[in-house]
Amino acid sequence: MSVFKFNSELNQQHKQLVWDYWHNAAWQNPADIQKHLLQYQNQDANWFGFSPFNQLSSPTAQVDEFWLPLYKAFSDLQRQTHIFIGGSSSGKADGSPDNRYWVAGTGLFKGLFQQDWQINHLSIPANQQPIQIRWAEFCRFEEARIVETYLMLDLIDFFEQIGHLILPPCKGVPGIYPAPISQDGVLLDNQEQAVTEASLQLIRDFLFGGLNLYDQHNLQSMGVADFFHQDVKWYGPGGIGGCLSLKAFEEDHQKPWLIAFPDRKVCDLDSLFAEGNYVASSGWTGVKAKHTGPYLGHHASGKDICFKGIDFWRSQSGKYVENWVFVDMIHLIEQMGIDLLNRLNFEGGR
Template sequence: MTFQDEKALLRAHYAALAKATPGNVGAILAERTSDDWHWRGMHPFYEQHGAHAVADSFWAPFLTAMSRVQRRQDILFAGRNEIDGFDGTWVVSMGHLMGLFDAPFLGIKPHRRIAMLRYAEFNRIADGKIVETAMFCDLLHLMRQAGQYPLPPQTGAHLVQPGPATHDGLLFDDADPAEGEKTLTLVNRMIGDINAHQRYESPQDELRRSWHDDFIWWGPEGIGATYTIDRYVEQHQRPFRTQIKDRVYNGHVARLAEGNFGGFFGWANLTVTNAGGYMGLPSGKPADMRVVDLYRRDGDKLAENWIFIDMLHFLHMQGLDVLGRLKQT
């Protein structure tokens, strides 16, 4: 099993995008995507079909706002999708899109300094074309960088989040398939522990089965990052499990691994109800959480976890229109 053609296609796609302008980005996107390309984006972009719709929705406005954009990629891996019986091939990329924030974007006012838009992207490739994409980015973090943060203080810390501590996340060469199988098996075991967490005496006992004690949970803006099992329990897991109720697991669209890296995304992974207080909001109606989780395995346990959540959509479903408020200020 080799993923060299798919990786080469995505790298060529990114190289072409690096030279794109707001005026020609639609044509550049069309070069390596299918006519019916299905693109999933975060609020307010949502689902688009075809290169020019994606350009009009996301890329042209982004390139208008951000000058001299660089893709600073930290992770790239490929694999077959467990969810469809290991039929489809996906290539995953994670990092930051860095530019000079020179013009308004989605109502966010520019500060003319470096801005880093954190992203994770899943791309399904078939017959030499990108046919399906999920593009997650952390818009709340962009607001914080621009000095326009709209939410109460978060429980963890958010930084310009680094890539793997081992600096080996760019799998341009294919990894040993046996290592990817180990990673996917461990990720699945960890998911099973989450779904059956009541059988463990403590959250720490649950987590120690799959996680190193000094693991890093690189959470999204609005929640923040945590370090070590105990701080993860204190700063993320306990608030989530005590302030969220009626959790419904909807499944994943893609779940795959290569080497020591793996991950998944859902649309939506979870539907939950805020029981009161989560992210500073009162109790509300059910809302969707569209989530990306990317993992680095170290030996027989997980060492790092990068998370992206469509926070603006989650908040919007609870009646908080963050972008609408920005445009009124």
């Protein structure tokens, strides 16, 4: 069995490539976007997205179906990056490393909503108002090329900003998705390897140990207080909202979540890696459960569910103090047999 050795120089090379890729002026000229993507991605690079964008099989499809409609709708769109890290993944539940290099980031797209946004067959009317859209993106590398991308935008939060509530009002605090309190989330330089390794071990203990120990009765059976600071800031997605303490996290998110999905289990993730005090994970089928209780106004469906999710964590003194969370809520509710997009009531219909 070969032993994988982390290559910090390669990781730095990948981070520089993604930083240049994300922040190039080519994004402001629609005619240049496809050429720009092909400078960094393989022709057959896979793109895994949020619902109703689920999977696109080439950079050309990414441009035509996702990027061009987005940039046409928000003609002055700017990407703000709050967290930026790279590393090699260890996302398998059995502890075996998958030895794949990733770069990930999250933040806000900001722009003026000037033209209707075409999302597949759904046309969202522009409101001529400034908008901020939560984003998270993960890029996997082989031979200095991006071969796979996972990307999430928080559509529920976006719809709330333009006045369309397609889920009940969230129990948490709506509309909060800040940069790290420590203002140190963009890791352009190498980080101390010992800190990185400790961060990776902590998250593995939390996900595959603590969370998977839930006895379906008592929240304390997971030992979350051993991992989350009592004043943890949990920045949840649209439909759930933010929780600004461990108590609020348990009451406003974890309790209703586990009533609905009591057998929830963290399985193999698409990526899980650390750099410094930060950790990132993506999983399109990495968390599974049966829907056996009410959730956000929807009765138990009895159906098997998988969660498209992305997380970033920041730890301090061995506990998590901030957690940025994406869940594809449209995909989640769709698996219960309900199309949330049908609840949108635009002039002219869907």
